[in-house]
Amino acid sequence: MPTPEIRSNLLLLALAALIILVGAAPGVRAQGMGDLGSELVNVYIERTDELIGWAKELVEETDSGTARRVLEQAYNLNRRAGRTNGTGQFRSAKDLAQRARAAVWHAVKLGREAMSLQERLRVRTERFRELHRQLVDRARNGGNEEALGLLQRSERQAGRAREQHLQGDVRMAWQMLERAEELTLRAARLLAESTDPERLEAELDRVAELIDQARGQLDTGSANQARRRLNEAEEALEKAHRHLDQGEPGRALQMATLARRLARGAFGTSVAAPSPEALERQLERFDARVDRLDEALRETDNERARHLFGEANEHRRRASAAGDQGDVDAGLRQIRAAHDLLNQIKRMLR
């Protein structure tokens, strides 16, 4: 007595042979052959039913609505296959049953994928929310409307991802959240901490200092190319200040970065030592900054700021004295320290 497995395999072999025969001789339609085909298709349908039951257990464990829908399609197709086979149209029944089987596999794949994604989606959504919040704060502090616009879009996209998750389409939700993250990263690139005005202004000061240093070297004679670069750097820095005034910190940072590169380029093509004129310009710039800070310093009751201001002036005095004695290097070091202290005071007074 053959086991059910052997019988099943024999039937499947016979079905394959039957398909070949029918395909090779389409005119042959013996009644007996039709009965055999119908029985074989019936076995196939019954096996698909078992697979649907197995897949259902798995799919119901997941949040995947898509997997559920596809499995329901599989169930309906298999029912139709059974009915069609009952009317003797075993070829159509076979096609339907094959489609049902394919739908089962697709549902299982979607389900397994969803199982992995649904937990990851929760972690990633929390992470997105935290990062988004930090960036919104940063963009708002700097008044960077361009970045805020991107962050608004990313939030909307994350909302759509959330809706897809509620719909049980975890895979789509995952992809949408990925795109929402891309939008936040794009905003982050725009911001690049530029929206913290204190840091951006400090950066502009540093670039100005760099340009001054480079200018100092050029004064003792150097290539036209370096001179040209330095002029371009100054123009870029001026534009950076303009963008900052217009509430475009992202563009201000872009221009400051360009100015820094150009100034560094000028350094690269210059070979001379620092000049007394460079020190003189730094001293003038210090005095100009002090003028701008003067009112705020008079109004503040921040003792620490006043103390630092005294120190800054002391460094400025030493810088000037070093310059008078012809020690430009020491003078530049002192005035740099004075500028750093002014930056610190500026931050404290905000």
Add this chain to the structure above:
Amino acid sequence: MRSTVQGLGPPLLIGAWLGLFPAIAAAALGGGWFVETATGVDATSHTYHLAVDDTTETLTEFMVQAAIEGRSARRARHRWRLRGEASAGTELFRQGLDAEYRYLDAAGVSRWRLDGLFAARQYRQDTDYSYNSDNAEGRGEVRAAPLAGGRALLELRGWSGFRQYALPSELEVNDREWGGGAYVKSAGGGPGWSMGLRASKRTYPDSTVIDRDQVGVDLALDTQNFDGGGLSVFHRSQRRTIADETVRPSAWSHWTDVHVGVPAGSGEVAFEVRNEVWSYDRETSVWFDSWRLDGYVGYRGGDILTVGWLAGLAASRFDAGDEPDTYRQYGVRAGLESYGKSVSGTLTVEVGRRTYQDGAVDIDLGTEVESLQLYSDFTYWKIWLLGEWAIRKNLALEALASWTPEDHAEQADDSALGFANLRLVWRP
């Protein structure tokens, strides 16, 4: 919930919103309030193969949307933001409210922070969405910094959230969540860092067997600098305990993100790594241990003031032991991006190949075990486009699209997933 929503009537709600706008817009001239209106279309598409023909599920929704946002002055000690929005679409109505308040001390440290988020959705009778029970969800969070020094501060957090359906179903499950945490984080300038402990509980009133408790530790470091370089690291280790372990096993998870940017030439070399480990107390055919590693290395160059570009290599490894899901994946990514004033956008394309270790699954049908090929190797494309065209000062066209087709060794496994949003936005 449903009675409240139906009592007011979604169209009425939308009408009220829209009616308020002219008045609010006028008030906005004084400063601090911004209005945004938009109209557009959202579409999703999922194509897969069913034996002899392709099946494509497509859903398209047209909508109008209005939002108003109020903000405090940038440098105010008491900072707040309130955003309300509503939309009417061919599939559903949506309302949302997003509120935030922060109190900063004299040194600029955020001492108190309150966040609230609420969203509600009402589906149309003839919607194409499969799950269409009206629903609402919300979340509130409080953060306080009772101790703050020059370099670090202690932050205490507490949060609560809910999701509520008018007609709950198998996939439309109500839930409640609450939790708290204590974090030590950086204050003032310099690199940002934080470390903290968190604990939370989520309950499902209609399905308490999957209620869960979670405890975890978070670590973060960010040294991003002006040159575009820097290091960003985030790590979370978490223990999830399920109420009834016979239904779903408890698990440990470890999640790490690392981003490194190194300035090089006129651009930046970027390294990205994401590592995920899931370890279950008891493995089942549904919940099994796994380890995932995604990596990317690439260069972002070009002129940041005109057009930039990126090129890189992406790789993934998913290890689920003997499970059929174990695979390796390699891809090449390239893209263009622009930050222009009138037209800005990004186009990124990635093409690669995923290879499964086995891809076969053994199915125990009681009388016998059947081994079947569940997964087949495939070549994938990931194409994504983001664009914005500022037509006029206050009018912009925004587009976002993503298309991910998979070409499998077994044709019957071919699939494609895509979505697109198009919006005409007016900010008066």
